[in-house]
Amino acid sequence: MGMWDKEQYVREGKPSFLDERRHTQVGRSVPRIDAPAKAKGEALYTDDMTLPGMVYGKIKRCTEYAHAKIKKIDYSKALELPGVLAVLTGDEAPNKWGIVPQSANETALAVDKVRFWGEGVAAVAAVDEETAEAALDLIEVEYEPLPVLLDPFESMARADEVLIHEDRPGNILHEGVQVYGDVDKAFEECAYVIEREFKTNYPQQAFLEPHTSLASYDPQSGKLTVWSSTQVPHYLHRQLSIVLEMPMSKIRVILPAVGGGFGGKGEASSADFCAALLSRKIGRPVKITFERQEVFMTNKGRHPCYMKLKVGVDKDGYIKAVDFENILDKGAYAGWGIVVLFYTASMIHLPYKVPNARFRGKSVFTNKPSTGAMRGLGGVQPRFAMECILDELAEMMGMSPYELKMKNAVESGYTAINNMYVPHSEYKKCLQVAVEKSGYLEKHGKLPFGKGIGLAGGYYISGTAYTLYQSYRPHTTVLIRVDTEGGVTVHCAAADIGQGCNTVIAQMAAEALGVHYEDVHVISGDTETGTFDLGSFASRVTYATGAAIKEAAEQINQKIKEVAAGILGCRADQLAIKDRKIYSIYEPKFNMDWEKAVRAVVNTVGSLVGIGHFTPARRKGIDLITGNRVQGANIGHSPTFGFSCQVHEVEVDVETGRVYVKKVTEAGDMGTPVNPMSAEGQVEGSIIFNMGAALYENMLVDETGRILNPNLHDYKVPTVMEMPEMNTNIVESYDPTAPFGVKETGEGAVQPTFPAIANAIYDAIGVRFYEVPITPEKVLKALKEKREKETGCGCSPK
């Protein structure tokens, strides 16, 4: 800090280093709080925990059928095995749970029938894992097989004959129609129209830590404590209350270190329920950790989508109409299903201006492990379709895809026709930066055969307007405590699942209080010691927690300023707190140590405490559950949106059909990056995540419903060998409506990856792919067809 210049003040007002937007803690690349323990192997994951008297649980799964009635379960032999303490079956806990209460249809274990291959039918608690495993083999289950429906179209077609859920006619979880404007008329007026069908795959999050849950029920107090690897301690808390028929006040959910989630831990798992139920049954702590195969069996990965997209533009390239049809493969249970269906509907409205739009969609049950929430939920599939079609339209018009997208890109203050409001957008800057840094314009269409470059954009929400159970309660509460010891403790209930939110929270709290990141201790991931938070999903944590932190910190700052004002002899509203000092904004040389002021406050009135809440605004729109247009409910609405643009450069090996992504240039509008180092990690992770799904990842299911590759050997994820050169750019951005100007980053950057790769492959070999993953087999087949078409015969040119 330079000395303050009185002349300058008269000229310019408050010295710039005291500007609220001049951050010192936010925007700083600091090592993550959780890094040392994780690097040293000292981080405590749920499976690392052992409680006195703890025993082990295992789940008996149906691996004979993907759809069958349970006629009889005989576990008498299992109970006789020495070391076995209890066996649990589904009829002991028939209450249905689901993160969206209106479609809750899952049970802790199958009741009456199994609906997918690998569904749990019984659970065992035993003194060790070996005994529990052995007991599973002694449980005899008698099934009556039912027809297996694996394809959503077949599922709808045969619904008269086979219903997966009795209460869901047509095997349809939900369907919806949304129409804005006069779509048909608009299409008539278009100069260019393209309609294509797209299909996406059935991938899995492939987080490193399997689902694991340790439950301890105390029979005397009737209290249950559950340590779980979850993204949503609060929703897990609710579901446990429903399934165990216990008041929430008697349940505590604690989050130890979590080894990734990416949406796959965004619902409760049967490990949670079975561990809790078994613990209550035997009065001892029970731990259940899934085998990798069980993670695949219970899945909750991305919905395969069967999409038909039609886009029309006028002669200048302005989008006039979009017509979108989407059939989602829900798998066996509802989970997040309704939300995903309508998110795909919302996602066609941005990041381009769409004046007329129609959506028709159905989410359809099949006898496969359920799909669920997965990084960029509801956005990835329609984004693939939209960005590929725009590429094709641009080519049709003889225009650069970049130009077409720039023309239509949304800007700050845009309100979409479905009433989604974008307070701030630097999307155009993202397009510009990615194109400039990659040399896209110089390379596109000009690279030798086999090499190609592709461009795509994307965006994502920064939280939602809803609790899933339709309450108006704040989504986040943060409590900050400051004490004489000079320490700052932030009590929140955020879930650090490896994304690094505890570090970002410490930075934001430090910024808001004018102290240093190193001074802040974050208490999170606990429904009892924490305050309140909905969980880590929908890229909501940084924004929501940041807003609550600001409110809480303001209360503390006010008290400190009042006392400091007395000491410094000036008005409290003329003080600013920055870098552990309290300054007069007019005479910054009049200042005092923050810690000294804190001591003065604490010694007279005691520990300083501030409490802040965040309640997102709601906008008129579409009801989450019914799809009807209503006041105060807009699915897809978010306090703000992050944007991203990616340029992928690929090489296609025409001999093997293998696609290599060689270089990715990314530009992201993530608002203020709280921890740029960590944000860049998020972006790089996002790209690799969906590069894997674009090229390799797919769960393969045989005709009986069995998964053929339920392990990380056969299910291929990118390794360090597949890592492309990365050039990620954080675009300068500050959303003035957001706390500290923040936006999401971990989900927006997965959106452009599918279409950027597909567009690059087209640029390389002249073949458009409308289906992911784009495997070597598909590439070879397409090349062969292309040659046949070009040469007019089925033989290769000699």
Add this chain to the structure above:
Amino acid sequence: MGMWDKEQYVREGKPSFLDERRHTQVGRSVPRIDAPAKAKGEALYTDDMTLPGMVYGKIKRCTEYAHAKIKKIDYSKALELPGVLAVLTGDEAPNKWGIVPQSANETALAVDKVRFWGEGVAAVAAVDEETAEAALDLIEVEYEPLPVLLDPFESMARADEVLIHEDRPGNILHEGVQVYGDVDKAFEECAYVIEREFKTNYPQQAFLEPHTSLASYDPQSGKLTVWSSTQVPHYLHRQLSIVLEMPMSKIRVILPAVGGGFGGKGEASSADFCAALLSRKIGRPVKITFERQEVFMTNKGRHPCYMKLKVGVDKDGYIKAVDFENILDKGAYAGWGIVVLFYTASMIHLPYKVPNARFRGKSVFTNKPSTGAMRGLGGVQPRFAMECILDELAEMMGMSPYELKMKNAVESGYTAINNMYVPHSEYKKCLQVAVEKSGYLEKHGKLPFGKGIGLAGGYYISGTAYTLYQSYRPHTTVLIRVDTEGGVTVHCAAADIGQGCNTVIAQMAAEALGVHYEDVHVISGDTETGTFDLGSFASRVTYATGAAIKEAAEQINQKIKEVAAGILGCRADQLAIKDRKIYSIYEPKFNMDWEKAVRAVVNTVGSLVGIGHFTPARRKGIDLITGNRVQGANIGHSPTFGFSCQVHEVEVDVETGRVYVKKVTEAGDMGTPVNPMSAEGQVEGSIIFNMGAALYENMLVDETGRILNPNLHDYKVPTVMEMPEMNTNIVESYDPTAPFGVKETGEGAVQPTFPAIANAIYDAIGVRFYEVPITPEKVLKALKEKREKETGCGCSPK
């Protein structure tokens, strides 16, 4: 609750079930929150903990000398032993710590010289305990012996020749004189005066769990976490900051389950410092758990006192003057010493009215393990002297001791001449009840030889007016959170060391909020997740936490009432909350569920949070440190006082000299007993605790300073075989100045035990003992002397 009667309301006002004093949660004997885990062996004590990468620490102790210069420490061979990671010596952490900052003179390990037998000179960290033990033997220490001073009088006499601490001339930690009124003149006017010398023993708390500390320092963030078996997480936090030269904001102290303290864990221990220093040195977690012998070696038990007490009464038996001299044996280091010195001075002012009083006292260093805080600190020794002398005075006057004590007993609203104020006292009722229930008046002086009955009273503080570091900050802060889940979480930093405060806190919070004890979760014993509390000592927790709880709860209740008022259609100030319902005080049939109202509040504004502080009032009096009379500081002053009276019935085996306590009748004024079952346990424990010290317990030190009985085999504590018949009575009492009317109970009830037993022995065999423990040897010797005196010869009568 009966139906409300309108007539009755007109007649009597608010229905009685809504009275604030009509408690439903406070005063209820509930099972302790910590009981199930402890009963099942599932409670996690510090030594039960293991962290990844954790290693073990051991302390090398000087067992050659009780006083010696350290010439040289060579630990090169220890470092060469495979598995040894580090050796620590005192010069690496020379900062002096002490719970009273002005007399801080202890170091983590001895620097330059050792001052008692068993003092630590080095510490080792190694991969396992066996290796650490082996390494200790490889550390070579060269000493130069110094004269050993074991007796405080010899210590003062030889101070010119030998100083234990260079900065403490005369080997005196502190001395003080306090004079109130004209003592000499008052004695002249007395009808009866007795002066006697008393001596008390050198006992140890003998808690079951040895000191243990697990420290984990993270080199990257520079943060230290210490799990410790301590009564004073906050003071330990401060001392760690001093010794390790780290800001308090970088240190977190956590209290796992604690297996008793009784004052012995009321200071930091060398286990804490050595574990922390070693962990910082090697960057791995280090655990140190003391052997039982080390607990005795480091002691911190009760000060042996050499007291001269003179008491004068007028012809009617009213006390006119007290002259008290006390020499305290401090052992090697200061610790709580100054506090104990002046507490013994304060303790002669109650529970009897003393119009003129003089105190002269010195706390003297010796080469023995330090004395410290022990249950009933500073009260037990003067109480022994006072209650024995009053017994003797009564006999001299031909009056019953009961009558004499009733005449002089303090009543509510009494202000002692040293300005100690007693807001409320049911001491007379205690005397009455104990005497009536025991049949004291019928038995005293009338039992056959060898059987006797003795009466004594006592009292104790319920907290203090001070922080030991002379700050005006609140002593306790409590934060209460209420959420839609219907759960109540109390964040406090109280230390549950086995006394059951977490249960009592849950009950008080439930009472204050009008909910049920079972609804409340208590988060305590953690300097980070908690709020603030000074610790568990001076019987302060129930009162201080109760007061803070009331303030915090009031804020929450206010918000709930405001919303409920809207729903019920009445004024908020006309509502009362009781038993999870909100009632109109005028029309209790107009009521609503508490949880429903909470949901209404939370759903609109978010989690409900209240914060309460407790700052005790101060009174003009004697300064803690200088002993000078000052404004705003009265050592011994307390918000209120608990009282107790005990009648002990003994049998003396004249053949063996052994004393058997056969029956104890106790009556206690503990204000409102929050958990009567638990309070009765405290009283019974108090009696047994000091019965042991009265009859058996004493650390024996040979002429070199070595402790001869540093284990629970040779140091005898009472077992279930020595347990007398107990008749404890909770006297009806409600201190209107106290939260929920509460007072202390766990320390007042230890006060009468020494003198009640001594008085009973006199009643049994006609011999007065002025020294504890009253061992069989002493009894036999006294009986022999008595016979010699009676028969006039040294031989037994044939």
